[in-house]
Amino acid sequence: MAAVTITREEVEQLVRRIVRERTRPSASALPTLLVEASARHAHLCRADMDTLFGEGSELTVFKDLYQPGNFAAKETLTLIGPRSRLISNLRILGPLRKESQVELAFTDAISLGFNDIPIRISGDTEGTPGCLLMGPKGVVELKQGLIRAAIHVHMNPAGAEYFGVKHKDVMRLRVGGAAGVTFDRVTVRMDPTVRLNVHMDTDEANACGLHYTKEIELMK
Amino acid sequence: MAAVTITREEVEQLVRRIVRERTRPSASALPTLLVEASARHAHLCRADMDTLFGEGSELTVFKDLYQPGNFAAKETLTLIGPRSRLISNLRILGPLRKESQVELAFTDAISLGFNDIPIRISGDTEGTPGCLLMGPKGVVELKQGLIRAAIHVHMNPAGAEYFGVKHKDVMRLRVGGAAGVTFDRVTVRMDPTVRLNVHMDTDEANACGLHYTKEIELMK
Numbered sequence: 001m002a003a004v005t006i007t008r009e010e011v012e013q014l015v016r017r018i019v020r021e022r023t024r025p026s027a028s029a030l031p032t033l034l035v036e037a038s039a040r041h042a043h044l045c046r047a048d049m050d051t052l053f054g055e056g057s058e059l060t061v062f063k064d065l066y067q068p069g070n071f072a073a074k075e076t077l078t079l080i081g082p083r084s085r086l087i088s089n090l091r092i093l094g095p096l097r098k099e100s101q102v103e104l105a106f107t108d109a110i111s112l113g114f115n116d117i118p119i120r121i122s123g124d125t126e127g128t129p130g131c132l133l134m135g136p137k138g139v140v141e142l143k144q145g146l147i148r149a150a151i152h153v154h155m156n157p158a159g160a161e162y163f164g165v166k167h168k169d170v171m172r173l174r175v176g177g178a179a180g181v182t183f184d185r186v187t188v189r190m191d192p193t194v195r196l197n198v199h200m201d202t203d204e205a206n207a208c209g210l211h212y213t214k215e216i217e218l219m220k
Numbered sequence: 221m222a223a224v225t226i227t228r229e230e231v232e233q234l235v236r237r238i239v240r241e242r243t244r245p246s247a248s249a250l251p252t253l254l255v256e257a258s259a260r261h262a263h264l265c266r267a268d269m270d271t272l273f274g275e276g277s278e279l280t281v282f283k284d285l286y287q288p289g290n291f292a293a294k295e296t297l298t299l300i301g302p303r304s305r306l307i308s309n310l311r312i313l314g315p316l317r318k319e320s321q322v323e324l325a326f327t328d329a330i331s332l333g334f335n336d337i338p339i340r341i342s343g344d345t346e347g348t349p350g351c352l353l354m355g356p357k358g359v360v361e362l363k364q365g366l367i368r369a370a371i372h373v374h375m376n377p378a379g380a381e382y383f384g385v386k387h388k389d390v391m392r393l394r395v396g397g398a399a400g401v402t403f404d405r406v407t408v409r410m411d412p413t414v415r416l417n418v419h420m421d422t423d424e425a426n427a428c429g430l431h432y433t434k435e436i437e438l439m440k
Contacts, residue, residue, distance in 0.1 A: 106426035107327050119398040119429065150398070174404070178339040178370070181427070184400035206326035207401070207427035209339065 031159050034066055035173070035198040035216055037205030038149065040104045041091045042077055042133065043122075048100045048142075052077065052135025059094040066197055067154060069095065080132040081112030100133075101125055101145040105203040109148065120147040121187055151204055152187045153218065154194040163220055166190065173198055176215025181208035186218070251379050254286055255393070255418040255436055257425030258369065260324045261311045262297055262353065263342075268320045268362075272297065272355025279314040286417055287374060289315065300352035301332030310353075320353075321345055321365040325421040329368065340367040341407055371424055372407045373438065374414040383440055386410065393418055396435025401428035406438070 049057060059073040073092040079102060080086045087108060101122065109117045118128050130142040153171060160166060167190035173183040186198065198218065200210070269277060279293040293312040299322060300306045307328060321342065329337045338348050350362040373391060380386060387410035393403040406418065418438065425431070 106429070107422065110426075116431075119432075148399075176404075178405065179368075180404035181424075182402040182404055184394070184396075184402055185398065201427075202327065203423050203426040204401075206330075206423035207421075209326070211336075212339075 031162060031196045033196050033198065033216065033218055035175075035200070035210065036066065037202050037210055038103065038199045039091065039202055040087065040102075040108045041072075041093045042079070042103075043093055043097045043099075043101045045098060045100045046096055048133070048140045049096055051138040051140050052133060054137045057137075059092060059096065061094070062091075065093070067194055069193075071095075075135075078134040079112070080134060081114060082129075082131075083113035085111065085113050087112060097123075099123070099125060099145065100140070100142055101147065102131065102133075102142070103147055103149045103201070105201040106148055107203050109146075114146070117146050117148050119150050121150050121152060121189070122147075149199070149201060150187055151183050151185065151198070151200045152189050154189050154191065154197045154199070156192050156194050156196070157190070159196045160188065160190055163218070165220060169220075172219045174215075174217040174219065175208040175210060175213055176217075177209055177213030179207065179209040179212070180215075183208075251382060251416045253416050253418065253436065253438055255395075255420070255430065256286065257422050257430055258323065258419045259311065259422055260307065260322075260328045261292075261313045262299070262323075263313055263317045263319075263321045265318060265320045266316055268353070268360045269316055271358040271360050272353060274357045277357075279312060279316065281314070282311075285313070287414055289413075291315075295355075298354040299332070300354060301334060302349075302351075303333030305331065305333050307332060317343075319343070319345060319365065320360070320362055321367065322351060322353075322362070323367055323369040323421070325423040326368055327423050329366075334366070337366050337368050339370050341370050341372060341409070342367075369419065369421060370407055371403050371405065371418070371420045372409050374409050374411065374417045374419070376412050376414050376416070377410070379416045380408070380410055383438070385440060389440075392439045394435075394437040394439065395428040395430060395433055396437075397429055397433030399427065399429040399432070400435075403428075 059075055061071045062074040063072045065071055071094045073094045075092050076089045078086055078088045079090045125145045128144045129146045130144050131146055133140045133142055165188050169188045171186045173186045175181050279295055281291045282294040283292045285291055291314045293314045295312050297310045298306055298308045299310045345365045348364045349366045350364050351366050353360045385408050389408045391406045393406045395401050
């Protein structure tokens with residue numbers, strides 16, 4: 001054994017592991033982790049809601065989501081892409097937001113005729129492509145807001161303390177099973193009001209066979 | 221440092237790394253690795269070719285593929301799923317095979333109305349679902365053969381020696397970039413006639429943003 005050389009990185013890994021094991025709360029403190037696939041959807045601002053569904057109209061709840069206060073709305077839109085191809089019945093998620101935004105998987109974007117849409121954290125839409133949105137009362141030309149949402153984990157301070165991470169840190173999510181995949185860039189989105197919850201898009205969920213497996217591990 | 225405990229697994233990892241570094245051929249021997257997305261496609265047997273395109277008909281080359289002798293054919297099919305939904309212009313890959321087989325991404329399967337298709341290595345179609353295939357000269361009821369192809373790497377003996385793997389071993393493929401993903405179950409398919417080549421499906425390619433990145437690493 002004396003002849004084995006150990007790199008600095010390996011020593012650091014060992015030390016980190018030992019420190020982590022000694023300081024980590026007991027396993028029973030592991031928060032429940034829900035991993036979900038988000039199908040393509042839109043978020044609307046007040047002004048676009050007015051144009052698309054009528055002045056002063058409100059979203060109505062179709063189904064509550066796991067995150068408190070969030071819901072899938074009964075209202076849907078038609079999205080028209082750059083080559084006049086369209087996606088109908090695009091679900092709107094409520095409540096209304098400051099800016100309208102559309103989240104698509106690459107498969108959706110390609111089927112619409114986009115060569116490329118940027119991978120962004122929700123809300124970070126500066127310089128992203130736009131599209132036309134059509135509702136029962138009117139049409140909105142979205143100047144920007146079309147993104148592929150980066151895979152992310154919603155986390156409250158207790159979860160962040162458990163995992164030893166902070167807002168915007170990048171974690172890994174291992175999904176086991178026949179199509180085992182590790183997502184290496186899962187961004188932490190801290191918020192005191194949220195439940196521990198990974199959101200991936202439908203391409204990611206289909207790639208890893210999310211519906212097939214119960215072997216899931218979130219790692220720093 | 222004396223107080224750091226090292227697990228047996230960690231010692232084994234270190235030893236393996238050192239042995240590998242000392243015995244590996246020089247970096248210049250690394251074979252060229254091409255990673256490709258396979259869009260949905262069909263393979264046909266002689267009998268089904270006869271039914272779909274006429275007695276004694278042959279596939280014609282639309283585009284040669286990276287693997288010698290393989291090609292995308294000009295001929296395409298219509299695939300009809302369990303809820304009468306269909307995929308038109310399903311590309312056929314040549315040459316003809318012993319058994320007909322259809323390879324779909326989960327996104328395709330779901331859009332067709334399949335709740336589930338099994339993840340299999342090409343050719344392993346026992347007990348998989350079937351479908352209807354429609355060609356210009358007839359219809360074939362495929363009793364089985366619908367699969368999601370498991371991500372795999374075609375490798376010849378030189379490549380296998382380089383990586384220290386054998387037929388049916390499972391490797392990992394790390395794809396870096398904004399949507400960094402590591403595929404943890406890449407099956408080795410050994411054949412003396414092939415070039416080093418990873419095939420993933422469109423869901424997997426879209427999940428990792430394959431078109432975005434040049435950071436790719438195949439690992440034992």
